[in-house]
Amino acid sequence: MHNELLHIGPLTVYGYGFMIAMGVLAAWFVAEQRARKLKLACEHIFYLVVWCAIGGFASAKILFWVTNWREFLQNPRQIIGSDGFVVYGGIIGGILVGWLYCRIKKLKFLEYFDLMMPSIALAQGFGRIGCFLAGCCYGKETSGPLSVTFTNSDFAPNNVALIPTQIYSSFLDFAHFLLLLYVAKHKKADGQVAACYLIFYSIGRFVIEFFRGDIERGSVGVLSTSQFISIFTTVAGIILLLTVVKKQKQEANINLNSKG
Structure with missing residues (x-):
């Protein structure tokens, strides 16, 4: 693959950065259009996207430093020029920043949490x-017919057939986006879409990790760092789903009793 898409004078447009930008723009467009249909305050969507993106990228970088702390401890100067990110850090950081923004602006967090999560899945597909x-987040070596061989990557081993985990992940993310739109259309209570995002993404990521070959991302026992985090995000999603469903049933019973 060629990460350098094109050159405009002294400016080089890199594929990784371009697709990240496309993902953010797509997330913004979809979230704003859905906000209009749901009659939510559209003026907040742009700021939510911007602040969540900033918080997400910062948290993804911090978690990358944490998972590689031994390497950076030996050579602290590598921190400045390190290229890696950990997606889970971005998800957690983006959610926290979104919660803080909603709290400051006095918005109903679960409403906007549900609104934004399909867009997050869409952005991840582009990412x-x-x-x-770029050749990062590459898979293990394979002799199977479905493989990719990099010849000029700064990240993946070159001239070796690898499992195309990036393409599998992208396909799952786009499918996840469509599934969350379906859930959003049929949801009974605020928070259900966000809960489903946490559950579906965590399960998919846990499975994909078995095929990843970039082992320098760290591990916890026999699990990769991302698999370890996936356990907790799955549990968090299940707890959130059960909580909002229980709350919805209680409110339905209260309304039924008041009418009776």
């Missing part, structure tokens, strides 16, 4: 295409 172009 994984960027990973493919």
